[in-house]
Amino acid sequence: MGNSYAHNGYNLYFHPEVTPSPVEPPTFDPNIGFANGRKERVMIATEEEMISAKLPREDRDYCAHHLLKFRACRKDNWPFPVLCEHEKHVYLNCKYDDYLLRMKEYERERRLRVREQKQLKTVGA
């Protein structure tokens, strides 16, 4: 933790075995270390809803239902979109949590790689 963006690039070039790439999915079993396994993420908005709302592809993530609510609210309350501050806040919080989850996944992947390297070393010695 506490890495700067530049350190990440440096580590990915010089220590690729313990540094996950930002463009590759995680390689370990997601349930390692969880006795009962982890809760799955749930997609609430349906494909039909998103198609109907003409959501761009990059917005069809796990926060899409908040975005749909926010847009509907804006449409209903126009010209007073400030009335939708609650919906906007909820949506942006969801996006923040999503980013946080990606950061956690990265750190989990990195620590698991470090652990694997340590185990390999002890086995070798």
Added chain:
Amino acid sequence: MNSILKSLRLPKSWLKNNAILITAVRSHFNKDYKPGPYPRTKKERIAAAEKYGILYSEYKPYPDDGGGYGDYPDLPLISADSKDPFYPWDSPELKRNFNEPLHVEFDLVREDRYDVSLKLRRPMWFQLAQCLGAIFGYYALYALCEKAKMFPAVLPKQYPGDGRKHYTFETKS
């Protein structure tokens, strides 16, 4: 009216046949604009040096090779830019003294034109090396950093339906 004025103009054939005369009149040409004949004897040389206001020892006419300079002196070519700006010139804007003879190419070496006697602070090869050094130096930095690009420590965004299961960090039950 226009046709009357047109008829008053000199005929074109006359203008064509007397081009030298017309140019001379239009440019206010007079005999003093033209140098004298090339000086052959010492007496002629002394007279020419006196005419141009320079010492006989310093007087050197252009070679008589058909250039048409006649007895005009071959003066050192010094640009106005290279002359002392603090000297009390009679004509500071031209850096010229009263009655000082002008070089034949004087109109090319004024302050607003070319400086033939320019001394560079750095030699030209050094300046070229500076330019190329900056270009390729920055390219080298770019090429080195291209291998290790910085990035935020996050994994790719998770989308439903991309063929893999996504999990929160909460345990089941």
